[in-house]
Structure formats: C-alpha cells, structure tokens
Amino acid sequence: MKIKYFALFLLLVPGFVGIAHAHTVxxxxxxxxxxxxxxEPVVSGETNAIEFFASPLxxxxxxxxxxKCAESQPFQNGVSGLKNTVKxxxxxxxxxxxxxxxxxxxxxxxxxxxxxxxVSGFYQANVLGTIEETPIxxxxxxxxxxxxxxxxxxxxxxxxVTQIIDGHTALxxxxxxxxxxxxxxxxxxxxxxxxxxxxxxxxxxxAIAVVALAKSKK
Numbered sequence: 058m059k060i061k062y063f064a065l066f067l068l069l070v071p072g073f074v075g076i077a078h079a080h081t082v083x084x085x086x087x088x089x090x091x092x093x094x095x096x097e098p099v100v101s102g103e104t105n106a107i108e109f110f111a112s113p114l115x116x117x118x119x120x121x122x123x124x125k126c127a128e129s130q131p132f133q134n135g136v137s138g139l140k141n142t143v144k145x146x147x148x149x150x151x152x153x154x155x156x157x158x159x160x161x162x163x164x165x166x167x168x169x170x171x172x173x174x175x176v177s178g179f180y181q182a183n184v185l186g187t188i189e190e191t192p193i194x195x196x197x198x199x200x201x202x203x204x205x206x207x208x209x210x211x212x213x214x215x216x217x218v219t220q221i222i223d224g225h226t227a228l229x230x231x232x233x234x235x236x237x238x239x240x241x242x243x244x245x246x247x248x249x250x251x252x253x254x255x256x257x258x259x260x261x262x263x264a265i266a267v268v269a270l271a272k273s274k275k
C-alpha cells in the first residue's frame with residue numbers, strides 16, 4: 058500500500074513543481090532569457106518582484122525554433138553586468154511603469170524588478186536595452202496576478218473603519234430627515250394639536266435611536 062502512495066506522489070510532484078515555478082522563457086540573438094514572479098502564487102497588494110534571467114543560448118541542432126531551443130535548456134552561466142543596460146517596462150492595460158533591474162549577489166545573470174501589483178489580472182513585461190552588444194526589445198507575460206481576497210483567511214470579524222464611517226453617515230442622514238420632518242410640522246398650517254406633534258416627534262426619535270443601536274451591534 059505504501060508503494061502505491063509513493064508512486065502516486067511521484068506522479069503528482071512534477072505538476073506541483075510546474076505550478077510553483079511558472080516562468081516564461083524566450084530567446085534573443087544568442088541569449089536565453091527567462092522571467093517569472095519571485096513569490097508565487099502572486100497576489101494583488103503584496104510587494105513582489107519579477108525575476109529576470111539572462112544566459113548564453115546553447116545551440117540546438119535538432120530544434121530549429123529559438124524559443125523551443127531556449128525552453129529545452131536550464132538557466133546556466135548567467136550574464137552579469139546588465140543592471141545599467143537592461144530595463145523592464147511593466148504594463149497593465151493603459152498604465153505602465155519602468156523598473157530598474159537589481160542583480161542577485163549570489164547568482165550571476167539573475168536580476169529582480171521589484172514592484173507591488175495593486176490589482177489582479179495579466180501584466181505584460183517589456184524587456185528593453187542590450188545584453189552585452191545584442192539589442193533586446195522583448196514582450197513577455199508573467200503568470201496572472203490573483204485577487205488577494207482569494208487567500209485571506211479568516212475574514213475580519215471586527216468593524217472596519219469604512220463600516221464605522223458608513224454607519225455614522227447613515228445616522229446623520231436619519232437625523233437630518235428627522236429635522237426636516239419637524240420643520241415641516243412646525244410650518245404646517247393645519248390645526249393639529251401640539252401635543253400630538255410632540256408625541257409623533259418622540260416616536261420618530263425613539264425609532265432612530267433603536268436603528269442606531271442595532272447598527273452599532275453589527
């Protein structure tokens with residue numbers, strides 16, 4: 058039985074690895090380039106970074122397509138010194154920002170473009186500049202940014218500042234309505250008895266107080 062579970066585990070592991078390291082690979086000239094989020098899964102509202110890898114492209118005699126050739130080989134022998142020659146322009150719909158590359162001090166050829174994606178969705182990363190003497194102008198697409206609420210647990214139980222403000226705004230609106238009602242009664246030319254008016258105003262005031270108390274307990 059244990060052998061069966063172990064065999065199943067071996068079948069599932071590659072799938073999990075693929076999800077955890079969802080990077081995009083491409084080729085430009087004689088170089089292999091790769092991008093992906095530093096922390097995955099990436100969620101909105103959390104500081105992250107796009108990892109950028111640059112390394113020599115090993116020739117693939119049996120694979121004529123440069124992209125397929127780049128995808129068939131791992132990152133190795135990274136190219137250093139690209140901090141001042143390569144930039145990353147991150148685009149989301151009509152908005153864009155140009156990010157500098159920060160080199161990884163432990164891995165030559167690996168760089169970071171730090172950013173805080175504030176909304177979920179698909180982003181486009183344009184890699185611009187030169188790798189040594191090779192110009193690069195490449196559009197790449199890192200994995201989708203997920204909505205932060207999908208992973209938040211548990212949901213906050215306390216009142217938020219927004220809820221408190223909304224409650225106070227509603228209460229002020231009710232009070233203003235009461236003032237308007239009283240004003241209308243005072244200006245009325247009817248022969249209504251003043252005592253009944255007072256009772257009516259009192260009932261309205263009690264009703265508003267009950268509503269306010271109920272809102273404060275939610």
